[in-house]
Amino acid sequence: MTKPHTITVIDTIHTVLSKDGAKISYLSMGGGPPVLVIPGALSIAAGYAAFARALAEHFTVHTVERRGRGLSSSQGGDYSMVKECEDVLALQQKTGASFLVGHSFGGLVALEVARNNKALTKIAVYEPGVSIDGSIPMDWMPGYEKKLAEKKYADAFVEFVIGTGPERARQTPPWLMKLLLPLFLRSHERQQMLGLLHENLREHQEVARLDSSYENYREIAADVLFMYGGKSHIKWVDLAMERLAAVLPQSETQEFPKLDHFGIDKKAPQEVARAVCDYFLK
Numbered sequence: 290m291t292k293p294h295t296i297t298v299i300d301t302i303h304t305v306l307s308k309d310g311a312k313i314s315y316l317s318m319g320g321g322p323p324v325l326v327i328p329g330a331l332s333i334a335a336g337y338a339a340f341a342r343a344l345a346e347h348f349t350v351h352t353v354e355r356r357g358r359g360l361s362s363s364q365g366g367d368y369s370m371v372k373e374c375e376d377v378l379a380l381q382q383k384t385g386a387s388f389l390v391g392h393s394f395g396g397l398v399a400l401e402v403a404r405n406n407k408a409l410t411k412i413a414v415y416e417p418g419v420s421i422d423g424s425i426p427m428d429w430m431p432g433y434e435k436k437l438a439e440k441k442y443a444d445a446f447v448e449f450v451i452g453t454g455p456e457r458a459r460q461t462p463p464w465l466m467k468l469l470l471p472l473f474l475r476s477h478e479r480q481q482m483l484g485l486l487h488e489n490l491r492e493h494q495e496v497a498r499l500d501s502s503y504e505n506y507r508e509i510a511a512d513v514l515f516m517y518g519g520k521s522h523i524k525w526v527d528l529a530m531e532r533l534a535a536v537l538p539q540s541e542t543q544e545f546p547k548l549d550h551f552g553i554d555k556k557a558p559q560e561v562a563r564a565v566c567d568y569f570l571k
Contacts, residue, residue, distance in 0.1 A: 300316050300317070300318050300338070301316070301317050301318070302314060302315070302316055302317075302360065303315055303317055303351075304360065304361075305379045305380050305383050306379065307362075307372070307375050307376045307379045308375040308378075308379065309365075309372065309375065311356065311361070311362035311365070311372070311376070312360070312361060312362045313353065313354065313355075313356070313361050313362070313376045313379060313380065314334075314354040314358075314359050314360035314361045315334065315351045315352060315353050315354055315380055316334045316335070316338075316341070316351070316352045316354070317349065317350065317351050317352075318341055318342065318345045318349075318350055319341075319342075319344070319345025319346070319347075319348055319349045319350050320345070320348075320349055321347050321348045321349055322347075322348050322349065322386075322387070322388065322569075323348065323349045323350075323351060323384040323385055323386035323387075323388070324344060324348040324349070324350050324351065324386060324388040324389070324390060324569070325351050325352075325353060325377060325380055325381060325384070325386045325388070325389050325390065326340070326341060326344075326350060326351065326352040326353065326390045326391075326392075326395075327353050327355070327377060327389070327390065327391040327392070327395030327396070327398050327399050328352065328353065328355060328392060328395050328554075329391075329392045329393030329394045329395045329396070329418070329554075330393060330394040330418070330485075330488075330489050330492050330493065331481075331482045331485050331486075331489050332392070332393075332395075332485075332554065333354065333358050333359060333481060333485075334352040334353065334354040334358070334359065336481075336554050336555075337352050337392075337553075337554050337558070338352075339554075339558040339559065340553055340554060340558035340559075340561060340562050343558060343559045343562035343563070343566075344390075344562045344565060344566060346566075347566050347569075347570065348388070348566075348569070349384075351380060351384055351386065353376065353377060353380060353395075355373065355376070355395070355398075356368065356372065356373070356376065356488070357485065357487075357488035358485065358488070364488055364491055368491050369495060370397075370398070370401055370495045370498075370499065373398045373401070373495075374398065374401050374402045377389075377398060377399075377402045378402060378406075381402075381408060381409075387408060387409055387410040387411070388409075388410070388411050388412075388413075388569050389402065389403065389409055389411075389412045389413070389511075390412070390413045390414070390415075390565060391412070391413075391414045391415070391417060392414070392415045392416070392417075392553050392554060393415070393416055393417065393418050393550065394418045394492050394493075394496065396414035396415060396416065396417025396418060396419075397417050397418040397419055397496065397499070399412055399414050399417065400412070400414060400417055400419070400506050400509065400513075400533075401499075403506075403509045403510075403511050403513075404505060404506065404508040404509055405508050405510075406509075406510075406511070407510055409510075409511040410511050410512065411511055411512045411513075411514070411568065411569050412509070412511050412512070412513045412514070413513075413514040413516060413564075413565045413568055413569070414513065414514070414515060414516065415516040415517070415552065415553040415561060416516070416517050416518065416521060416523075416526050416529075416550055417515075417529065417533070418496050419499075419503050419525075419529040419532075419533060420496050420497065420499070420500040420501070420525060420529075421500070421501055421503060421525070421528050421529060421532055422500070422501055423500060424524065424525035424528050424529070425453065425493075425496055425497075425500075425525045426452050426453055427452075427493065427496075427497045428452060429448045429449055429451065429452025429453065430452075430490070430493070430494075432448045432452075433445050433448040433449055433452070433486075433490065434490065436448060437486060437487065437490070442483045442486055443467060443470070443483065444463070444467070445486055446470070446479075446482060446483060446486060447463050447466045447467050447470070448463070449486075449489065450466060450470075451463060451466055454523070455521065455522035455523050456522060456524075457522070503529075503532055503533060503536060504536060506533065506536050506537060507536055507537070509537060512539050512540065512541075513533075513537050513539070513540040513541075514540070514541050514542075514543060514564075514565070514568045515530055515533055515534060515540055515541070515542045515543070516542075516543050516544075516545065516552075516553070516561065516564065516565075517530050517542075517543075517544055517545070518544075518545050518547075518548035518549045518550060518552045518556075519544050519545060519546035519547065519548065520546070520547060520548060520549045521548075521549045521550045522549070523550060526550070530542055541568070543564055545557070545560065545561065545564075548560070548561075
């Protein structure tokens with residue numbers, strides 16, 4: 290890794306207009322070549338502050354506040370992956386970024402943005418939400434929608450966690466999971482996630498729509514780093530890593546043995562940032 294820039298890392302908020310006129314907010318910090326960071330579902334830009342701060346020792350980091358969050362416009366009635374890509378492209382054109390990082394659903398957005406995008410040279414994605422032959426479960430959606438309609442938001446969240454989580458979560462009774470939530474999530478984190486449940490549903494509908502379309506990523510010319518946690522214990526992650534590496538021969542795969550699905554934002558953001566730095570700088 291090269292010597293870091295001597296900079297003061299200060300978070301500043303900016304906005305850019307997307308193709309449809311939607312306002313997209315983003316957080317910027319650091320100095321050096323520009324990097325875009327795309328958060329996952331049920332996440333906001335501020336949740337990646339520690340990761341961005343570590344990356345900002347070498348880069349100018351712009352973390353997107355995706356639609357439906359913070360100062361950004363709402364998802365809107367015509368929400369789709371196309372809109373997500375247009376938002377990132379607007380920011381890419383404004384900043385001149387050729388480096389891109391995405392996590393989970395944000396990793397799926399990153400891969401979609403990179404198709405036939407010659408302006409991007411290197412991409413790093415942490416457990417991108419790529420569903421293959423139904424590998425990312427969607428059977429939780431009817432119950433989830435019903436709970437949302439009844440304004441039973443905590444119950445809807447439990448439906449999602451059990452429906453999409455690792456095997457131990459899928460085997461946990463809903464009443465017990467509801468009791469355990471305060472042990473795993475601090476109050477402000479729970480409130481933030483509960484406030485994004487409608488957006489989460491629309492985003493996962495896009496994951497389902499794009500199921501088994503991963504062969505399209507042959508259209509990516511950029512070098513790609515696929516990252517995953519050794520303790521994620523989510524079946525779709527292993528399948529995605531295997532298939533994506535086969536489709537993109539110019540890619541590298543890196544495991545973080547001690548980390549889970551939230552390694553990049555919650556568990557060890559500095560460790561993941563070091564790996565991303567090394568990949569982007571070499």
